Amino acid sequence: MSELKVTLIKSHIGQPEKLRGCLLGMGLTKREKTVVLKDTPEIRGMIAKVSHMVRVEE
Template sequence: MSELKVTLVKSSIGQCEKMKGRLLGMGLTKREKTVTLKDTPEVRGMIAKVAHLVRVEE
């Protein structure tokens, strides 16, 4: 299964609690932090909800 590199490019300050929870669920706690996640439909859904805050690389 392929993997995705997800980087938090904008802070979660001022975002609603659901978006902060999605970022924490992906392991993104600080700005410019990069995590490697498996490419699953669940992860893709979380990325879609916070797409304006993250950068994704295949």
């Protein structure tokens, strides 16, 4: 199974609770933090919701 490298590039401050929940679910708590996640449909959906706040590398 492939992996995705996700980096938070924009702060979650001032964002709606749903978006903050997606970021927290992926383990992104601070700006410029990078996490490696499995490439699943659930993770892809979370990334789609916060696509304007994260950078994704495959």
